[in-house]
Amino acid sequence: MFIKNNTVQLADGYLNKTPLFQFLLLSCVFALWSAAAALNDVLITQFRSIFDLSHFASALVQSAFYGAYFLVAIPAAVVVKKTTYKFAILLGLALYILGCLMFFPASVAGTYTMFLAAIFCIAIGLSFLETSCNTYSAMIGAPNHATLRLNVSHTINAMGYIVGLLLGKYLIFQEGVNVEQMMASLQGAELEAFKMQMLQQTLAPYKWLVGVIATVAILIAVTEYPRCKAVRGEQQTAPSFGETLSYLIGNRRFLKGVVTQFAYVGMQVAVWSFTIRLALELAPGMNERDAANYLLYAFIMYFLGKLVANYLFTKTSQENVLQLYSTLGFISLVYVALVPDFSAVWVAVMTSAFFAPCWATIFASTLQAVDTRYTETAGGFVVMAIIGGAIVPVIQGAVADAVNMQLSFIVSACCFAIVFSYFMAEKKHKQSAEFLALQPE
Template identity: 55%
Template sequence: MPQPTVQLADGYLNRTPIFQFILLSCLFPFWGCAASLNDILITQFKSVFALSDFASALVQSAFYGGYFLIAIPASLVIRSSSYKLAIILGLTLYIIGCALFYPAARMATYTMFLAAIFAISIGLSFLETAANTYSAMIGHRDYATLRLNISQTFYPVGALMGIVLGKYLVFDEGDSLESRMASMTAQQIHAFRLTMLENTLEPYKYLIMVLLGVLLLFMLTRFPHCKPQAVQRHAAPGMAETLRYLAGNRRFCRGVLAQFLYVGLQVAVWSFTIRLALTLGANNERHASNFMIYSFIGFFIGKFIANCLMTRCNVQKVLIAYSVIGVAMLAYVMLVPNFSAVYAAVGVSALFGPCWATIYTGTLKTVENRYTEVAGAVIVMSIVGAAIVPALQGYVSDYLGSMQRSFGVSLLCFAFVGYYFWGELRHQERRRTALPATAQGKF
C-alpha cells in the first residue's frame, strides 16, 4: 500500500503526489515558450518596424512588466482561495493574451503587439506565482529546492519549443529582412511588413490549442491545499504588516535583488544573442536563431549537471563557480571581435540553469510560514528585472554603437549574482559555527 499523502503543519506534505507534481511541472515549459518567442519577436519587430535596439527591447519590458504588476494580486488570490484556482486563472488569461495577436496583426502597430504581450504576461504572472511556490511546497520541506529545480528543468524544453516554432513559422528563408527591404519600393516594403507580421500569429495558434488541453486537465484533477495550518486557523497577516516584515528581512531583500539581476541578465543575453549573431556575420534571421536553439540545449545540459553537482557538493559553492565562469565568458563576448563571441554567449546559457530555483527557494526559506504566499509573489515580482536590464543593455548598445560591448551590462549582473551566493555561503558557515556539535550532526 502506498503511503497516504498528509499535509503537515507548515503547509508542506509528507510525500509528493507524483501525478500532480508532473502536471504542475508541465506548466513550466509554457512560460519558457512565451519568453523565447519574445527573442524571436524582438528580431522580427526591429526590422519590420525599423526600431532601435532600445525600442525593440521594450518587448521584454511589456512582457515582464506584467509580472511586476500582477504578482501581488495573484498572491492574494492564492491566499484567499488556492494554488489551483490561480493556475486555472493564469491559463485562461494566457489563452486570451495569445488570441490578442490576431487583432494586433490586423492593426499592424507595434503598440498593439506590446499590449498583447502584456496580456500574456498577466496570465503568466498568475502561473509563475502559483507554480513556483506550489512546486516547492508539494512534498517534504527538505526537498523543496530539489523539487523546484526538477520542475524548472522543464523550462528549457518550452524555451526550445518556442525558438523552433519561431524559426520555422515566423522567420523564413533567404537574405535577412533588412537586406531584402533595402531593395524594395515603399509600397513593396509596406506589403512585405504586413506579411511578416502575419507570420507572428502562427506559433500562438498552436499554443492556444495546447493550453486549452492543459486547462481541462487542471480543472479535472484534485490537488492538495498546501497551506500552513497556522494561517488557516487564524487571520492571515495584513498586506501592510507583511510588506513591513519583508522589507526588514535583509536576507530576503538581498535574495530579491539577486533574482532581479539574475532574471534581467538571463533575458538580456537571450534577447540579443540573435542580434549578436547577425551583427557578427550570420546569413539571416533563421540561421541566427540556431544559436538560440544551442543556447537552450546548453541551458538544459547545464541545469542537469548542476542538479547532479548540488546533490554531492555545497549548493552555494557550485553556483559561485558557475557565476565566475559566466563572468569570464561574458567578458569574452564583450572583447573578442569575431564570431567565436556568439559561441561564448551560447555557453553562458549553460550557466543559468540552477540560479532561479536556488535563489527562489533560499529566499523563501528566510521568511516565516504565514508570509509565504506574499513573499513568493514579491520574489516573482523581481522578474521585472527582465523588463529593465534588457532595455538598459539595448540603450548601451545604441549609445556605444556596439552590440558586443553592451554585454557588459549582463556581466555586471552576473558578478552580483556570484556575490550573493558567496554571501549565502558565509551565512551558512556562520550558522554552522554557531551551532553546538550535536546540532551540527543533525544537519
C-alpha cells in the same frame, strides 16, 4: 475530480511525500511560460526589422512582458492567499490564452503598440502562473527536497525554451530570407505588403500554443491538488498585508534574494534577447532563421546546464554550485564583450549553461529565509523581481546603440557578479548558523 490526491499535508504546508502526477503536470506549466519567453526573442528580431526600431526600442518587447510581472505579481499572490494555488494557475492559463488570441487583431492592425498590448496580456497570465507555480513546486512535498523539486520543474521549463524557439524559427522566420535586406530592396505598396506578410507569420506559433494551453488547463481542472498552506491554530490569524510587508522589508536575507533575482532575470533576458542580433552583426549576410540557430543552441546548453547542476546538488551544497556557475558565467560574458570575433557568439551560447540553476535556487533560497506564514506574499515579491527582465535589456540595448552590441554584454556580466556575491553571503550565513547550532546552551 478524476485524479485524486493521496498525500498528507503537514502543519507548515509541506506534504509527507510528492504526488507524482500532480507534480509532473504542474511542471508542464513551467514549459508553457518559457515557450512564450523564447518567442519574445524571435519577435524582437522580427519587429526590429519590420518597424525599423533601434536596439533600445526593440527591447520594449521585454519591458512590456516583464513589466506585467511587476504590476501583477502581488495581486496574484493575494489571489493565491485568498483562494488556492490551483485556482490561480487556472486563471493564469485563461489570461495566457486571451493574450495569444490578441495577436490576431494585432496582426491586422499592423502596429507595434498592438503587439505590445498582446504581449502584456500574455505576461499578466504568466505572472499568475509564476507566482503560484514556483512557490507551489517548492511546497508540494517534503521541505528538505524543496530546492530539488523546483530545479526539476525548471529543467522542464528549459525544454519549453527550446520548443518556443523552434516554433518561432520555423513558423515566423522564412528560410533563406533576410527581412532587413528584403525591406531595403522594396518600396511603396510592395514594401507594405511584405510587412503585412511578415506580421501575419507571427500568428502561427500562438495558434499552436492556444491548443496546448487549453489541454493542460483541462487536465489541471479535473485533477485534485493539495492546498499546501500552513495550518494555523485556533488563536492564530492570518497576518495582514501591512504586517507581512513590514516583516519582509525588515528581513535582509529576503531583500538580498529579491535584488539578486532582479539581476539574474535581467541578465538572462538581455543575453538571450541580443544573441540573434549579435550573430547577425558579427556575420554580415546571415539571415534571421540561420541566426536563430545560435539561440536554439543556447537553450540546449541551458537544459544541459540544469541536468549537470541537478547532479552537482547531490554532491555538494547549492551555494558551492552557484558560486562555480556564476564565476564561469561572469568570465564568459566578459569574453563576449571584449573579444571582437565570431567566437564571442559561441561563448554567449555557452553562457546559457551557467544560467541554468540560478532562478530556481535563488527563489527557493529566498523563500527559506521567510517564516511560512508569509510564504505566499513573499513568493509574489520574488516574482516581482522579474521586472529586471524589463530594465536590464533596455539598459543593454541603450549601451549597444551608444557604443556597440558586443561591449553592451558587460552590463550582463555585472549582473552575474551580483549572483556570485549573493551565494557567497548565503554560504557564510549557513556556516554561521551551523556553528551556532553546535554550541552548548
